[in-house]
Amino acid sequence: MGANSSRKKMSSPTKLASSKHTATVIFLHGLGDTGHGWLEAFTQIAKPHIKYICPNAPTMPVSLNGGFEMPSWFDIKGLDPKSPEDEDGIKKAAKSLQDIISEEETKNNIKSDRIIVGGFSQGGAVALYSALTTDKPLAGILGLSTWLPLHKSFPQGCKGNKATPILQCHGKSDPVVPFTMGNMTADLLKSFTSNHELKSFNGLGHSSSPQEMQDVQVFIDKVLPHE
Template sequence: MCGNNMSLPLPAIVPAARKATAVTFLHGLGDTGHGWAEAFAGILTPHVKYMCTHAPIRPVTLNVGMSMPSWFDIIRLQTDAEEDEAGIKQASEKIKTLINQEVKNGITSHRIVLGGFSQGGALSLYTALTAQQKLGGAVALSCWLPPQHTFPQASANSANKEMHVLQCHGEADPLVPIMFRCLTMEKLKTLCNPSNITFNTEIMDIKKLIEKQLPPI
């Protein structure tokens, strides 16, 4: 089992055909990065490398303590639920380490888009809004901004105040309540430039955001 202090498993990567920019994408609870790597291969952009990172295996309270791929613990999925703030911060630091490694490898931070689905989307939003480096944008699919009641405006880093955010949420999502969509959007409007926040529902909108924010070099 991967403990909180261990490094993340190597990601599933869809490589770029030429000089690369990067998208780092985080899967949802109980999943792996492989399925998302297949999805992104279907909307491939030649100069974009997709890194679909795998979460470590850990017990999840929501699923009666069963161990599964999870970025942090989830107690309940309600707006008034207790949240694993320490686990969220630890996971975020690991994602920031991955971003820093890409920067060391020659990709400037503003040419990196961070995104995720469900629990992975929650972590991607938290990480993007607290990152010290300016990012190219964020993609938040069927998720929320944690911690819901204690993420203060002061925690957001001004480097990403103008960050472009694409938020998508399925109206029939059986796991993440639809009310999370509105709560997250309202919170984002206080943390980012509202004109840079887009709400939509199609995977091709992800491709459009990536191509707009990460044009060929």
């Protein structure tokens, strides 16, 4: 069965702004998860002028887990940097994220430079790739416990957002996406972007933490101020 043969329709748990909606955060969850938990996390740090969208990935077979079907943005064949990648799936997921950006622009009159895209782990990989392969200027990019997929296509494949603020966070005790992979991603991003920061967290595994979310809040407040 192909990786795309049993995709189910994506839905988007969303927290609406409590005042006039002038900015948006779009954040993608990791493999096997849903957007609901992340939406709750952002609710704790929400600002009234910002809408938060945490889409649910479609369900598909994942090679890494023996073909078991689960929420996934693309197929993962292995966690080693040299493992083959699902190029078509990554690009399709990136296009889906870019479509959400376009919808915010057309339906809600939110300019792309008032939108942050981000994600955790596999979702962060989609966010990084999507942000760097669109020519629409973004307010910021968030990558938590993640990596840059199809890394050999960069910097040549970068179409925009080279000066857009990027906050990358990674736990030093991550057993799933090792900190070394986060460091390699940071080195690559710094080679062709000009506003990148990597924050590391001692003792943090493949998860988030209150300190990390505080840093995320500071980043969001900085790049999406109230208008």
